[in-house]
Amino acid sequence: MAQILEIANLYKSYGPVEILKDINVSINEGDFLVLVGPSGCGKSTLLNCIAGLEPITGGQMHIGGRDMTNVSPKDRDIAMVFQSYALYPTMTVAKNITFGMKVRGIDQATQDEKLAYVAQQLQIEPLLNRKPGQLSGGQRQRVAMGRALVRDPKLFLFDEPLSNLDAKLRVEMRTEIKALHQRLGASMVYVTHDQIEAMTLATKIVVMKDGIIQQIGTPAEIYNRPANLFVADFMGSPAMNLIPAKTRANGNGTHIEIARKSGEPMVLTDTKNLSLPEDVIIGVRPENIADAAVPTGPDAQVAECVIDIVEPAGADTFAVMELGGKHVTARLHAETTAAPGVAQRLAFDLGKASYFAPDTGLRLN
Amino acid sequence: MADLSSTSVPAESQAGKIALRWLLYLLLGVFVLFYLMPLFVMITTSLKSLDEIRTGDLISLPREVTFDAWRTAWSGACTGIQCEGVRPFFWNSVLIAIPAVAISTLVGALNGYVVAQWRFRGANIFFSLMLFGCFIPFQVVLLPMARVLGIMGIAGTIPGLIFVHVIYGLGFTTLFFRNYYVSIPSELTKAAKVDGAGFFRIFWSIFLPLSLPIIVVTVIWQFTQIWNDFLFGVSFSQAGTQPVTVALNNIVNSTTGVKEYNVDMAAAIIAALPTLFVYVVAGKYFVRGLTAGSVKG
Numbered sequence: 001m002a003q004i005l006e007i008a009n010l011y012k013s014y015g016p017v018e019i020l021k022d023i024n025v026s027i028n029e030g031d032f033l034v035l036v037g038p039s040g041c042g043k044s045t046l047l048n049c050i051a052g053l054e055p056i057t058g059g060q061m062h063i064g065g066r067d068m069t070n071v072s073p074k075d076r077d078i079a080m081v082f083q084s085y086a087l088y089p090t091m092t093v094a095k096n097i098t099f100g101m102k103v104r105g106i107d108q109a110t111q112d113e114k115l116a117y118v119a120q121q122l123q124i125e126p127l128l129n130r131k132p133g134q135l136s137g138g139q140r141q142r143v144a145m146g147r148a149l150v151r152d153p154k155l156f157l158f159d160e161p162l163s164n165l166d167a168k169l170r171v172e173m174r175t176e177i178k179a180l181h182q183r184l185g186a187s188m189v190y191v192t193h194d195q196i197e198a199m200t201l202a203t204k205i206v207v208m209k210d211g212i213i214q215q216i217g218t219p220a221e222i223y224n225r226p227a228n229l230f231v232a233d234f235m236g237s238p239a240m241n242l243i244p245a246k247t248r249a250n251g252n253g254t255h256i257e258i259a260r261k262s263g264e265p266m267v268l269t270d271t272k273n274l275s276l277p278e279d280v281i282i283g284v285r286p287e288n289i290a291d292a293a294v295p296t297g298p299d300a301q302v303a304e305c306v307i308d309i310v311e312p313a314g315a316d317t318f319a320v321m322e323l324g325g326k327h328v329t330a331r332l333h334a335e336t337t338a339a340p341g342v343a344q345r346l347a348f349d350l351g352k353a354s355y356f357a358p359d360t361g362l363r364l365n
Numbered sequence: 366m367a368d369l370s371s372t373s374v375p376a377e378s379q380a381g382k383i384a385l386r387w388l389l390y391l392l393l394g395v396f397v398l399f400y401l402m403p404l405f406v407m408i409t410t411s412l413k414s415l416d417e418i419r420t421g422d423l424i425s426l427p428r429e430v431t432f433d434a435w436r437t438a439w440s441g442a443c444t445g446i447q448c449e450g451v452r453p454f455f456w457n458s459v460l461i462a463i464p465a466v467a468i469s470t471l472v473g474a475l476n477g478y479v480v481a482q483w484r485f486r487g488a489n490i491f492f493s494l495m496l497f498g499c500f501i502p503f504q505v506v507l508l509p510m511a512r513v514l515g516i517m518g519i520a521g522t523i524p525g526l527i528f529v530h531v532i533y534g535l536g537f538t539t540l541f542f543r544n545y546y547v548s549i550p551s552e553l554t555k556a557a558k559v560d561g562a563g564f565f566r567i568f569w570s571i572f573l574p575l576s577l578p579i580i581v582v583t584v585i586w587q588f589t590q591i592w593n594d595f596l597f598g599v600s601f602s603q604a605g606t607q608p609v610t611v612a613l614n615n616i617v618n619s620t621t622g623v624k625e626y627n628v629d630m631a632a633a634i635i636a637a638l639p640t641l642f643v644y645v646v647a648g649k650y651f652v653r654g655l656t657a658g659s660v661k662g
Contacts, residue, residue, distance in 0.1 A: 053555050074561035086552035090574035099570070100560035147560075 003065070004029045004155060004187040005050065010059035012042075012049055012211075019045050020211045023059070027189070027204060032181050035191045036198040037208035038234070043191045046208070047159055050189060052076050064154045079148035080157040083164065085140045087132035087147075094119075094128040097146045118150045138169050145180070158190040162197065174200060195235045199223065207231050224352055229361035232283045232354060238331075240283045243324040244358065247276045256282055256350070258324045266303050266323065270350045274365055283354035286318065289330035291338075292345035300347040307338050319344065411435060411630040418626055434627035438635060442628050444615035447604075451632050454612035458592060459639075460523050461608055465530035466587045470580060472531070473538020478568050480539065481546035482554045492543060498536035506533075507600050514601060521603035529601055530591045537590075538583050545579040546572065581647050588643050609636045 005027045012020040020042045027033045035043040048054040050061065052073040061068050068076050087096050095102075097118060098111045119125045122142045132140055141161065148156055161177075162170045178201055181188055192198055198205050199219045207214040207222060207230075215227040226232035232240045248255040253271040260266055292302045308327075309320040312334070319330045319338045330346055338344045355364040406423060411434050413427040421428070440450040479485075480492045510529060511520065519525035549572070557567045598608040607615075613636045617629050 048555075051555075051559060053558060073555075073558045078559065080556065080559045082552040082556055084550050084552050086550065086556035088553065088557070088571050090571070099557075099562075103561040103566060147556075 002029050003027070004031070004063065005033075005189065006060075006062040007050070008060045010046075010049065010061065011057045012045060012054065013057045018211060020049070023213060025206055025213070025216065027187060029187055030185045030203075031187055032201055032203045033189045033206065034198040034202035034204070035189065035206050035208060036193065036195055036234075037214075039193055040210075041208040042211040043193075043208050044159055045211075047080075047157055047189060047191045050155075051078055051080050051157055077154040078157055079151040079153040079155075080159065081144045081148050081161045083160040085132075085144040085161075085164075087140060087143055089132055092129050092131055093124065093135070093143050093146075096132070096143060097150050100147070100151055114150050114152075118146045121149065122146050137165050138173065141165065141173055145177075149180075149184075154187065156186055156188040158188065160191055160193070162192070163194070177201065196237060199235070205235075207234060209234075225363070226283070226354060227363050229281065229283075229356050232356065236285060238286050238318060238329045240285050240354070241289070241323075241326070241328045242281050242283050242356070243326050243328060245280055245282045245324060246278055247274075247280055248278075249275075256280075258282070261306070261322045266305070268301050268303065268348055268350060270353060272365075274355070276355055276364055277357065279358055280364060281356045281358050283356060284328075284348065284350070285352065286329045286331040288349040288352055289328070290347050290349070291332050291336055292347045294333060294347075300349045302345055302347050304343045304345050306343050307340055310336075310338055310340055407630045407634055411438075411627050411634060413627055415623070415625060415627060434625070435631040435635075437625070438616070438628045438631035442616045442625075442632060443619070444612050445619050451609055451612050451616065451635055453605075454607050454609045455635065457523065457602075457606055458608040458610070461526045461530065462588055462591045462639075465527045465534065465591050466584055468527070469531045469534035469538050469587055470583045473535055473583060474542045474573070474576060474580070475568065476535065476539040477542025477544075477546050478572055480543045482549070482551060482567075482572075483564070492539070495536050495539050498533070499540065503533065503596050507596070511601065521601065521606060523606050526597065526601055526606065526608070529597050530594070533597075534587050534590065537586060541579055541583045541586070542576070545576065549575065585643055585647055589640050592640050612636075 003026055005025070007023055007025045010020060010023040011018065023046060025033070035046060037043050045054060049056050050063075052068065052071060056069065059069075063076055063078065087093075088099060091099065094115055098115055101111045101114065115128075119128060122145060124139065124142050124146060127135060127139055127143070132143065135143065141164075144161070158177075162173055165173060174197060177190075180186075181201075190197075190201060199222075202219050204216065205219055205222045206216050209230050215222060215231045217225075222231060222235055226235065226240070229242060232242060243258055246257040248257065250269070253269045254274045254276060256268045256270060258266045258268070290300075305321045305323065307319045307321050311318040311320070315334060317332045317334055317336050317338065319332050319336070320327050321330070322328065332338055336344075353365075356362060357364055402424075409424070409427055410418060412430045412432070413421065414429065414431050414433065417428060438450055440452050441448060442450045444451075444454070476495070480488055480495075514520040514525045514528070517525075517528075519528060553571060554567055557571055562570065592608075593610060594608070595610045595614065598611045599614070602608065602611065613632050616632050
């Protein structure tokens with residue numbers, strides 16, 4: 001498939017402050033790229049650079065094979081949806097959607113035809129003569145999408161489009177955006193700080209922190225094989241358990257020794273052939289610590305742990321205990337017998353365990 | 366019982382509340398009368414004949430209403446050697462105020478739009494310097510401005526006065542529009558840029574339609590300033606281009622012999638009418654909240 005966006009060695013600074021450092025990303029036609037990271041990580045700046053709204057300090061950018069490094073936003077063949085929707089307040093919905101075409105001098109018949117098509121796609125026909133002030137949050141969101149859709153651009157850019165909606169509507173619109181992406185097969189770049197949005201929408205995720213890309217990969221890669229402690233901690237809810245441990249090589253695997261609050265350290269065995277330093281941080285997802293009573297994977301090993309807190313969440317119950325001096329969360333089934341202060345037999349599945357170096361934070365396996 | 370005590374107490378405090386309310390209205394009424402007194406004296410005096418003024422009481426109503434003083438003030442009163450009333454000067458003021466208000470408002474809007482939405486290197490310094498211009502006493506600039514007008518060849522002309530008022534109005538108009546436009550989310554500009562609109566298109570299609578409230582504020586402010594200006598009017602005009610404020614001064618101060626108070630009052634009211642008119646007409650367009658809905662609800 002053709003490459004639609006290619007960013008090479010991009011740098012961006014405001015005076016002496018470097019916002020983006022050596023960004024290299026490329027996506028293919030039809031990809032849904034999500035830029036995710038905590039606030040201040042530079043993800044929105046990167047999106048603005050892609051849009052051409054911010055000049056870049058170094059590097060190149062190609063969109064649809066054309067060098068766009070110094071091209072103005074209107075000539076980049078992009079459309080953008082903003083966090084605040086940025087609808088033109090004095091224009092009706094119809095005028096909002098057709099404004100871009102009007103500016104470009106497209107004839108009235110084409111404008112009407114495209115407007116009708118987009119309004120039908122997004123089911124906003126009854127709203128066309130209203131002003132943005134008379135619309136609800138969800139309706140404004142749709143109009144903003146309509147304004148982008150009508151352009152039929154090479155690349156759609158979304159800047160946290162759902163963060164102003166309430167929780168329920170956010171989930172609905174998320175599904176709708178995903179459906180839209182599948183229906184149109186369009187290429188999209190989407191910025192969010194919500195890792196669940198990133199996981200559900202993306203075909204490719206870029207995790208950023210302090211203007212540096214931490215990891216690029218499919219949602220599964222990011223989730224199962226985080227490249228460093230930051231990504232491991234940031235992606236997934238509840239977060240991955242990151243437990244300091246000591247390792248000892250053994251004939252048929254590696255012993256992992258984890259300190260407990262009281263009594264003997266807990267020893268688990270990873271049967272894979274690993275070459276690890278003595279001190280590591282082991283990362284285990286909450287769902288890989290389960291009730292021992294429930295059958296689990298081949299790598300599961302049972303250990304007894306004293307539960308500190310039990311948090312029922314409906315479908316699952318989260319049990320929190322202390323291991324290696326850290327709070328560790330286990331995802332147990334809803335009808336678990338776990339109770340605070342009582343020892344519970346838990347099955348640790350190390351098949352998907354990650355190991356990180358405590359000093360550099362980098363992944364070891 | 367409990368019922369009785371609980372009903373009698375509010376009844377008492379109710380009476381107290383009503384008394385307090387009446388006291389408040391009384392006080393407000395006194396203030397209203399106090400502030401209206403000068404206007405009342407001006408209007409009644411302007412409607413009296415000179416004889417009546419000389420013999421009557423300052424605050425008594427006219428025994429016989431006559432508009433002679435108004436007629437004289439408008440077209441017959443003497444300003445120095447010329448006896449044409451305030452009429453020609455009134456039109457001078459109109460010719461000065463309308464273009465000066467229009468130009469300074471439009472340029473102020475453009476300035477404010479640039480400073481608020483198209484941040485450039487040194488934008489803050491630029492804006493601070495403009496603000497500084499608001500606080501320079503006008504007396505300080507009289508001589509340099511006279512020199513500039515001379516060099517430009519528009520000294521003593523109406524375009525010269527328009528120029529002076531535009532320059533000295535820009536500080537305030539820029540301030541007004543800048544403060545209004547910074548509250549408009551910059552994403553609106555970004556969205557329009559992605560849509561393909563340029564600098565002037567965004568200003569014209571998106572920002573100006575949003576600006577009615579601040580345009581009204583600016584117009585009221587500028588019109589009042591320019592219409593009521595005396596210092597520039599007296600410094601940079603010559604016979605034939607003087608604004609109404611200067612003419613009023615001349616009518617009042619340059620007459621010898623009998624003081625025609627009724628004519629003075631009528632001329633003063635005529636000179637003040639346009640600013641009053643602007644307040645009454647434009648005030649009702651002062652609607653807030655036109656941006657409501659451009660961002661999150």
